[in-house]
Amino acid sequence: MIGYQGEPGAYSEEALRQAFGARAEARPFADFAGVFAAVQRGRIEAGMIPIENSLAGSVHQNYDLLRKHEVWIERELKLRVRHNLLAPKGATLKTIRRVLSHPQALSQCARFLAKQRKIELVPYFDTAGAARYVAQTGDPSLAAVASSRAAENYGLLALARGIEDDEANFTRFLVIRKLTARRKAQPGAKKSRAPMKTSLVFSLRNAPGAMHKGLAVFALRDIDLYKIESRPLPGSPWQYLFYLDVAGAYADEPVHRAVEHLKEISTYLKVLGSYPRID
Amino acid sequence: MIGYQGEPGAYSEEALRQAFGARAEARPFADFAGVFAAVQRGRIEAGMIPIENSLAGSVHQNYDLLRKHEVWIERELKLRVRHNLLAPKGATLKTIRRVLSHPQALSQCARFLAKQRKIELVPYFDTAGAARYVAQTGDPSLAAVASSRAAENYGLLALARGIEDDEANFTRFLVIRKLTARRKAQPGAKKSRAPMKTSLVFSLRNAPGAMHKGLAVFALRDIDLYKIESRPLPGSPWQYLFYLDVAGAYADEPVHRAVEHLKEISTYLKVLGSYPRID
Numbered sequence: 088m089i090g091y092q093g094e095p096g097a098y099s100e101e102a103l104r105q106a107f108g109a110r111a112e113a114r115p116f117a118d119f120a121g122v123f124a125a126v127q128r129g130r131i132e133a134g135m136i137p138i139e140n141s142l143a144g145s146v147h148q149n150y151d152l153l154r155k156h157e158v159w160i161e162r163e164l165k166l167r168v169r170h171n172l173l174a175p176k177g178a179t180l181k182t183i184r185r186v187l188s189h190p191q192a193l194s195q196c197a198r199f200l201a202k203q204r205k206i207e208l209v210p211y212f213d214t215a216g217a218a219r220y221v222a223q224t225g226d227p228s229l230a231a232v233a234s235s236r237a238a239e240n241y242g243l244l245a246l247a248r249g250i251e252d253d254e255a256n257f258t259r260f261l262v263i264r265k266l267t268a269r270r271k272a273q274p275g276a277k278k279s280r281a282p283m284k285t286s287l288v289f290s291l292r293n294a295p296g297a298m299h300k301g302l303a304v305f306a307l308r309d310i311d312l313y314k315i316e317s318r319p320l321p322g323s324p325w326q327y328l329f330y331l332d333v334a335g336a337y338a339d340e341p342v343h344r345a346v347e348h349l350k351e352i353s354t355y356l357k358v359l360g361s362y363p364r365i366d
Numbered sequence: 367m368i369g370y371q372g373e374p375g376a377y378s379e380e381a382l383r384q385a386f387g388a389r390a391e392a393r394p395f396a397d398f399a400g401v402f403a404a405v406q407r408g409r410i411e412a413g414m415i416p417i418e419n420s421l422a423g424s425v426h427q428n429y430d431l432l433r434k435h436e437v438w439i440e441r442e443l444k445l446r447v448r449h450n451l452l453a454p455k456g457a458t459l460k461t462i463r464r465v466l467s468h469p470q471a472l473s474q475c476a477r478f479l480a481k482q483r484k485i486e487l488v489p490y491f492d493t494a495g496a497a498r499y500v501a502q503t504g505d506p507s508l509a510a511v512a513s514s515r516a517a518e519n520y521g522l523l524a525l526a527r528g529i530e531d532d533e534a535n536f537t538r539f540l541v542i543r544k545l546t547a548r549r550k551a552q553p554g555a556k557k558s559r560a561p562m563k564t565s566l567v568f569s570l571r572n573a574p575g576a577m578h579k580g581l582a583v584f585a586l587r588d589i590d591l592y593k594i595e596s597r598p599l600p601g602s603p604w605q606y607l608f609y610l611d612v613a614g615a616y617a618d619e620p621v622h623r624a625v626e627h628l629k630e631i632s633t634y635l636k637v638l639g640s641y642p643r644i645d
Contacts, residue, residue, distance in 0.1 A: 141603035145596075147423050210491055255603050298594065299578070299585035306578035314606070315577060317424075317594055324420035324534050327593070 088112045090122040090134045096215035096237030102166045102260040103135040119149055123156040126263055133161070134263045140168070141257045143191050145316055149261075150330050153359050154288050157266040160360025163284075168256045170196050170232050173218050173243035178227035180246055185209050187217040188232035196232055199250040218243055259365075273338070282366075283336035284313060286359040289349060290320055290328045297352070298329070304348040305333055308341040313364075328355070337361035367391045369401040369410045375494035375516030381445045381539040382414040398428055402435040405542055412440070413542045419447070420536045422470050424595055428540075429609050432638050433567050436545040439639025442563075447535045449475050449511050452497050452522035457506035459525055464488050466496040467511035475511055478529040497522055538644075552617070561645075562615035563592060565638040568628060569599055569607045576631070577608070583627040584612055587620040592643075607634070616640035 089107055091099035094115060103113050114131060116122045122134040136152075139145045153160070170192055174183060183206055186193070190210045193200065200208060211217035217231035222241035230246065231237070238245050291297040305312055311334035320326040335342040337358060350356050368390055370378035382392050393410060395401045401413040415431075418424045432439070449471055453462060462485055465472070469489045472479065479487060490496035496510035501520035509525065510516070517524050570576040584591055590613035599605040614621040616637060629635050 139598075141598055142600070144426055144598050147426075212489055253601075255601060257603055259604075295588060295590040296585040298591050299581045302578045302581060306575040309574060311574040312577050313604070315594065315596055315608075317596075319418075319420055319423050321421070322532075322534060324536055325538075325592070329594075 088114050088131045090114045090116050090125050090131045092116050092119045092122055092136075093213050094215035094219055096218055096234055096240040097213065098166060098168060098234055098258060099135050099137060099260065100215075101234055101236050102137075102164060102258070105166065106135065106162070106164055106260075106262060107133075119146075119152055123152045123158060123263070126158050126265055127156045129265055132264070134158075136261050136263055137258050138163075138261050139259045139314075140191075141255055141259075142195060142253060147316075147318060150288075150316060150318055153261075153263070153286075154328065154357060158263040159266045159270055160286055160362055161262045161264050162362045163259055163261050163365050165257050165259050165365050168195075168251065168258055169235065169249050170214075170251045171235055171238060171245045172196075172199075172230050172247040172250055173221065173233055173238045173241075174230040174246050175222060175225045175227055176242075176244055178230065178244065178246065182227045183230045183246070184228040186230045186232060187211040187221060189214050189217070192232045195252060195256060196250045198252045199247065215240070261360075281363040282334070283339075283361060284332050284334060284364040285337045285342055285346075285361040286330070286332050287346065287349075287356065288328055288330045288359060289353040289356040290326070291353055293326060300352055301329065301349060304345045304352075305331075308345050310334055310341055310345055330359075334364075367393050367410045369393045369395050369404050369413045371395050371398045371401055371415075372492050373494035373498055375497055375513055375519040376492065377445060377447060377513055377537060378414050378416060378539065379494075380513055380515050381416075381443060381537070384445065385414065385441070385443055385539075385541060386412075398425075398431055402431045402437060402542070405437050405544055406435045408544050411543070413437075415540045415542055416537050417442075417540050418538045418593075419470075420534055420538075421474060421532060426595075426597060429567075429595055429597055432540075432542070432565075433607065433636060437542040438545045438549055439565055439641055440541045440543050441641045442538055442540050442644050444536050444538050444644050447474075447530065447537055448514065448528050449493075449530045450514055450517060450524045451475075451478075451509050451526040451529055452500065452512055452517045452520075453509040453525050454501060454504045454506055455521075455523055457509065457523065457525065461506045462509045462525070463507040465509045465511060466490040466500060468493050468496070471511045474531060474535060475529045477531045478526065494519070540639075560642040561613070562618075562640060563611050563613060563643040564616045564621055564625075564640040565609070565611050566625065566628075566635065567607055567609045567638060568632040568635040569605070570632055572605060579631055580608065580628060583624045583631075584610075587624050589613055589620055589624055609638075613643075 214233040218237035497512040497516035
């Protein structure tokens with residue numbers, strides 16, 4: 088059983104089926120924390136978690152949850168996000184007066200929606216949840232912005248497909264699994280021929296140039312940096328935790344040594360996983 | 367006239383009154399983009415914008431908006447966020463069945479709310495909006511989590527005050543003004559005796575060690591780094607813009623030179639403002 092956040096038809100479910108196949112047993116959770124807790128307790132085999140959208144940016148809550156839970160990242164995958172305007176049978180573009188969806192999805196379709204006359208945009212907590220609500224009412228003046236899977240699930244018509252402004256709309260997902268003692272000792276896969284990446288989180292002493300020194304452990308070893316993300320350090324206002332994605336497997340000697348070097352100057356460090364990089 | 371996002375009684379309005387006085391003319395906007403656009407067009411004198419909460423992290427949308435608009439940061443201020451449980455007259459802790467607020471406010475009061483029996487948490491798009499809704503219904507089974515200013519505004523009772531889990535709950539706000547040609551040539555105040563900070567945004571060529579070199583321009587000049595934030599670079603999936611807060615006034619020679627040095631290696635750079643640092 089694989090967990091995801093949202094209602095059936097959510098983009099996370101689509102990612103899950105892409106990774107584990109159409110027949111995989113998928114279990115929806117009300118929130119991300121629920122998915123992490125179930126993976127940590129071994130109640131589900133794995134979780135499918137969005138970490139970053141190419142337009143909206145990182146899902147910061149999931150960075151915090153990765154740090155707080157005994158889980159590790161097994162793999163990443165990228166999903167092209169295609170939004171659709173979904174409505175009950177009998178509706179046409181002219182009957183629609185209110186469009187419901189997650190505010191991010193509404194804003195990603197701003198150009199298409201601005202062209203429609205006399206419609207009101209209604210923020211909703213979930214794209215698939217909006218589709219379910221629209222289907223339940225059967226009201227031809229309502230539409231939802233959601234995935235084509237949501238259309239199938241809830242028996243809605245797609246009045247328009249691919250209505251996102253920007254085609255470069257991708258979400259990067261992570262597959263998380265329970266962190267075992269063995270995995271903790273050796274995070275990530277063995278040395279691999281596929282290009283690998285390693286994710287870690289650390290905090291630094293609050294001293295001038297600390298961040299520069301932190302990145303130097305990788306730069307001095309010619310290790311490329313893919314991503315840097317900062318999050319508040321709980322209990323210490325205006326101090327930060329840094330999340331890095333660096334090139335290479337944790338089992339590669341330069342990466343392993345760079346992490347050991349970083350430990351010398353950091354007040355906290357956790358390796359989150361080491362996995363094949365999807366370009 | 368000073369603009370802010372939200373309904374009267376929002377924490378942004380509280381920050382605005384702290385900065386500009388109780389009698390300042392405050393104008394609410396439905397979204398942050400509206401505040402930025404009104405400042406840029408000179409329709410309002412200034413805007414009050416939350417940029418970071420010590421528990422929840424950065425307001426990423428406002429980083430994007432700072433970059434896209436012809437505005438500059440005049441000053442920063444920090445507001446202690448105190449949440450209260452507000453209900454219509456006649457309500458007591460025992461009559462409450464549903465608590466409405468912004469999901470972030472609900473999660474910041476998780477401990478208090480978990481102690482209450484048989485209540486359901488209902489996400490709402492705005493703390494002050496939730497208070498207004500609760501006041502309109504007059505229903506003694508409903509409560510909102512919002513500021514004490516919202517209680518006064520909408521005539522609600524505070525059933526409990528200061529219900530946030532963590533007292534280290536601060537939001538950092540920025541005052542933004544229209545970017546004039548003169549200000550563009552010389553961002554920020556003149557050299558000041560007060561400790562200053564300078565905010566900028568830049569992107570780098572996608573090359574190994576680029577980030578390390580970008581930070582080196584400050585480290586080599588012993589300029590302290592207060593904050594680093596990354597956001598997606600529009601149109602280039604998995605490339606980033608970096609937002610930095612560094613120590614010192616832009617008019618200080620080392621800071622000015624470091625920025626000129628950074629321009630040599632960046633593909634884009636904009637100074638967002640230079641202003642006294644509030645500790």
